[in-house]
Amino acid sequence: MKKICIVTMIVYISFLSCATKKGVVARKIAITPGSRIVVIANHTNNIKNVIIARFMNKNYSVKAFNASDLYTIEDVYDVKDFKKVAYMQPLKNDNMVSFEKAVENIYKLHIYNYELSKAEALTDMRTKYGVQYLILMELKDWQKVSWARAIDLTNMEVVWVENYPAQYRDTLETVVDHFIASMSK
Amino acid sequence: MYVLMLSGTVYARTTVAFGYLTNRSGNPNFNYMEVIFPNSFASSIEAVYDCTVIKPLKLNELLEKKQLTLQRHYENHELPQITKAIGCDLFIFGYFIPLPDNTIKIVLTLYESGSNQIFTFTNIGKMETEIFKIIDRITLVVFDFFGKNGFFMSKPIMRGSSVGLITNLNPEELNSMYAEFFNAGYSVSAVQGNELDSYYAHESEIMNYFQYISTDANSYDIITDWSKFTMTLGRWEGKKKKEWQEDLRKIYEIYDLHYKVFKNTVLERYKNIYPGCDYLLFVVYNPSRTSCWARAIDIKTKQLIFMHSNVVASGMNIDLQKTTRQLITIIQTPTALPQKSKKK
Numbered sequence: 001m002k003k004i005c006i007v008t009m010i011v012y013i014s015f016l017s018c019a020t021k022k023g024v025v026a027r028k029i030a031i032t033p034g035s036r037i038v039v040i041a042n043h044t045n046n047i048k049n050v051i052i053a054r055f056m057n058k059n060y061s062v063k064a065f066n067a068s069d070l071y072t073i074e075d076v077y078d079v080k081d082f083k084k085v086a087y088m089q090p091l092k093n094d095n096m097v098s099f100e101k102a103v104e105n106i107y108k109l110h111i112y113n114y115e116l117s118k119a120e121a122l123t124d125m126r127t128k129y130g131v132q133y134l135i136l137m138e139l140k141d142w143q144k145v146s147w148a149r150a151i152d153l154t155n156m157e158v159v160w161v162e163n164y165p166a167q168y169r170d171t172l173e174t175v176v177d178h179f180i181a182s183m184s185k
Numbered sequence: 186m187y188v189l190m191l192s193g194t195v196y197a198r199t200t201v202a203f204g205y206l207t208n209r210s211g212n213p214n215f216n217y218m219e220v221i222f223p224n225s226f227a228s229s230i231e232a233v234y235d236c237t238v239i240k241p242l243k244l245n246e247l248l249e250k251k252q253l254t255l256q257r258h259y260e261n262h263e264l265p266q267i268t269k270a271i272g273c274d275l276f277i278f279g280y281f282i283p284l285p286d287n288t289i290k291i292v293l294t295l296y297e298s299g300s301n302q303i304f305t306f307t308n309i310g311k312m313e314t315e316i317f318k319i320i321d322r323i324t325l326v327v328f329d330f331f332g333k334n335g336f337f338m339s340k341p342i343m344r345g346s347s348v349g350l351i352t353n354l355n356p357e358e359l360n361s362m363y364a365e366f367f368n369a370g371y372s373v374s375a376v377q378g379n380e381l382d383s384y385y386a387h388e389s390e391i392m393n394y395f396q397y398i399s400t401d402a403n404s405y406d407i408i409t410d411w412s413k414f415t416m417t418l419g420r421w422e423g424k425k426k427k428e429w430q431e432d433l434r435k436i437y438e439i440y441d442l443h444y445k446v447f448k449n450t451v452l453e454r455y456k457n458i459y460p461g462c463d464y465l466l467f468v469v470y471n472p473s474r475t476s477c478w479a480r481a482i483d484i485k486t487k488q489l490i491f492m493h494s495n496v497v498a499s500g501m502n503i504d505l506q507k508t509t510r511q512l513i514t515i516i517q518t519p520t521a522l523p524q525k526s527k528k529k
Contacts, residue, residue, distance in 0.1 A: 026364035028372070042381045099433070101409045102440040104394040109440070111351070111391070112451045114384075115376050119458045122379055136381055138356060147357045151375040155461045157347065158373040161360040 022145075027160040031133050031150055031183045033059035038125060040066040041137040047172065051137065054176040058184070063129045119156060126153040133159070135183070139175055142166040148179045202239040202271055203227045204278030206291070207257040215283060219257075221316065222291075222323075226277065229324040234331065239273060247271050261296075261303060261408045268298035277327075287312050291323055295330065296408070304330060306337065307402035329520050335494035339403060342481060342491065342516040344369055346463040349376030349455075349484075351395070353469050355386045358505055362468075365509040369517075374462035395467040396494075398480050399445055403489040405480075409441065452487045459484070466491075468512065474505035479512055491516060 031037070037060050041051050048067055055062050125131045137148040150160040160183045166175055203223040208215045220241050227238045239247070245255040251270050259267060259278065268276045279293035289312045294305045310322050329336045342348065348371055354362060356378075363373050377383065385392050399406045439447065455462065462484055470477040475498075481491035497503070498511035 022361070024361045024364045026367040028367065040381060099437075101407060102436055102444075104397075105440040105444045106436075107391050108394055109444070109447060109451065111385075111395075112448065112455075115349075115351070116451065116454055116458055118379055119376070122375075123458065134379065136356075136379070138381060145357050147360050149356075149360060149363075149378060151379055156375050156379075156459050157461060158363055158375050158378055161363045161367070163357050163360050 022163065023165050024161065024163040025182055026162075027183065027185070028157070029152070029159050030185055031135075031160065033184060034061065036061045036063060036130055036132045037135050038063045038065040038129070038131045038133075039135045039137060041139065043139065047139070050172050051139075051176050054173060054180060055135075058180050060180075063125075063131050065125065065129065065131070122151070122153055122156065137176075137179065139172065140166065142168055142170060146175055146179075148183070150183055199234075199236040199275065200239065200273040201227070201230060201236050201275040201277065202244050202268070202273035203241055204244065204255060204259070204276065205241055205257050206278070206293070207280040209280045209282045212283070215281075218281065218316075222281065222320070223277070225317070225320040226324060226327065229320065230327065233328065239271070244271065264296045264303070264408060265298065265301065268296065274298055283312055284309070289319065291319070292402075293323060293327070295327070301408050303404070303406050303408055304335075304337070305404045305406075306339070308339075325520060333493070335405075335492060336515075336520070337403070337405070337489075337492045338516075338520050339488070339490045340483075341519050342464055342466075344371055344517060347372035347374050347461045348481075349374040349459055349462045349465045351377050351385065351392075351465065351467050353383075353385050353389055353392045354505070355383055356381065358386075358474070359383065361505055362509050365506055365513060369510075369513045371513075372461065374459045376459060376462065376465065389469070392467075392469045395469070395480060396478065398467075398482065398489045398492070400482065400487060400489045401445065401449075402486075405489065405492060449487050452482070452484060455484050464490070466516075468509075470505065470508065474508060475503045477508055477512060479516075481516065 037055065039048075039051060039055060039062060041048055043051070045067075052062050052067055122134060125134065131153055134151045134153055135148065136151075137146075139146045145163045145165045147163045148161075149158060151157065152159045162179060162182050164175065164178060164182075170178075203226065205219050206222040208219050224240050227240050230236065231238045241255060248255050248267075248271065253267075253270060258280070264276060268274075274297065276296045276298070277293065279291065281289055281291045283289050288309055290307060290309045292305065292307045294303060296303045306326055308323055308326065310319065312319075326337065329338065348366060350359075350362065350366070350373065352359065352362065359378050363378065366373050377385065397406045398404065452465075455465065465482045465484055467480045468477050469479075477496050478494045479492065479496060480489065482488065483490045493512075493515060496508060496512045496515060498507040500507070
């Protein structure tokens with residue numbers, strides 16, 4: 001009986017871990033070799049070089065947006081997370097219900113504006129660098145799920161998404177190659 | 186706002202009071218509808234829900250006993266006082282204007298005294314020769330709101346349209362959600378998702394602020410009364426305190442009184458930056474991703490067109506994808522009147 005319980009637990013745990021490592025892929029259009037792209041990945045420069053090299057080898061025109069500097073996005077706290085710097089809790093006071101609503105509206109307006117600011121920066125990417133697609137990518141260890149996404153900068157639409165649970169034999173290169181193959185189909 | 190919905194399980198009967206549906210056309214020939222409309226809404230609600238209904242004439246009698254009169258219009262901040270005076274849980278009132286192209290605009294406000302929440306919607310439709318058709322149209326909105334977890338839909342969001350999603354999901358989950366929208370035939374504007382990390386995934390409190398959305402035609406909001414906001418003032422107050430007070434007044438003016446104007450200006454810019462985006466959809470999931478609430482704004486008209494406060498998928502092993510599929514089913518399905526035979 002004890003054995004059955006243990007086996008059931010193991011099966012259940014493996015089922016749960018499978019469920020959390022679900023692969024997802026969906027695409028609207030194919031991003032074919034030759035396209036002008038920017039790849040943004042939150043990794044160290046040596047890994048970024050590997051990622052960019054894989055795209056270059058497949059004849060993509062990679063613009064030097066997230067690769068023109070010595071530091072990574074991770075190091076620039078107030079760019080990555082500047083809303084926290086701008087205004088966090090100090091305005092909030094639980095004793096003032098009416099005032100709370102105004103404060104909430106400040107946050108709401110900020111979020112509406114924040115999405116516009118990001119999009120305007122991406123529009124600049126298209127008009128100043130001539131970029132067609134923005135590729136966002138985060139690579140994880142084999143136990144976790146790596147993800148990537150492509151945005152068509154001409155109309156700001158998401159055109160490809162993939163969550164890829166890396167296999168035990170996968171390497172950095174094979175995962176990037178997998179993503180390139182998937183988005184160019 | 187779900188007092189009526191809950192009344193099936195709670196023994197205390199909910200009291201719903203109806204004010205006038207004021208004729209704002211300037212044409213006295215339509216005055217007769219001022220009482221007919223609310224009386225009809227009241228009868229429809231009474232037929233379906235187990236609640237006590239107070240119609241306008243009776244309400245006026247009750248108010249007169251307290252040296253008050255039923256007004257044709259109330260400002261939002263006056264509502265807590267009026268509902269307290271008559272001891273009702275919900276107060277429904279509004280106005281109508283017959284429009285030149287044989288249509289009628291009806292604006293109805295539903296105020297719940299306990300939570301201080303207010304739901305206002307506008308319905309413009311054909312000026313039917315049979316008045317019950319207009320009643321049905323409006324009653325449907327009221328029923329949806331009370332009977333389906335704060336559900337409101339002024340039009341379905343059909344496949345083929347482009348949605349911008351703002352959610353509390355992390356990037357990997359966001360991909361799963363986007364995939365479901367792709368598979369259902371929608372385009373997704375990169376309103377959120379054009380960054381590596383999601384700010385909103387870490388700020389659930391801020392995301393919850395979007396439960397309340399106020400737009401010109403339709404609103405779901407909380408009443409605030411700044412006249413009750415008092416500060417102790419006196420000669421001992423220095424210049425700095427006065428400046429602080431002035432700043433506070435400005436904040437109130439900009440972010441409460443004129444908030445809609447500012448927001449509309451921002452939404453106008455969305456049309457240019459996200460040219461293909463039809464709807465902005467706020468979707469906030471619970472931590473286990475087995476349910477969510479949603480609000481949708483039509484970018485072109487800048488109006489709140491959809492809301493649902495508790496989307497839950499049916500069946501076993503509910504996850505983010507199933508919840509999202511359920512949401513998609515709901516946003517694309519036109520609503521219909523419930524059966525009137527059973528009381529809820």
